[in-house]
Amino acid sequence: MANSKSNVSEKNYFDIPVWRRYTLTIEEAAGYYHIGEGKLRMLIDQNPHEDFYVMNGNRALIKREKFERYLDQATAV
Helix, strand or coil: CCCCCCCCCCCCCCHHCHHHHHEEEEEHHHHHHHHHHHHHHHHHHHHCCCCCCCCCCEEEEEEHHHHHHHHHHHCCC
């Protein structure tokens, strides 16, 4: 008998809305927060000890809720 695909749909990462994700890529965060990709990368470089991002290999991922708290306390970005 041939393998048949089940009708159960798998949850894909892109099925999860951006406002529910734990981490965002730089590109997603730039669109979500209306901050340029270059500015986000600069914030990461200038704040190496902040906990609003995590490195996955050489890719920086923004921790959404912690970055929102960082923005709430910032007077300028």
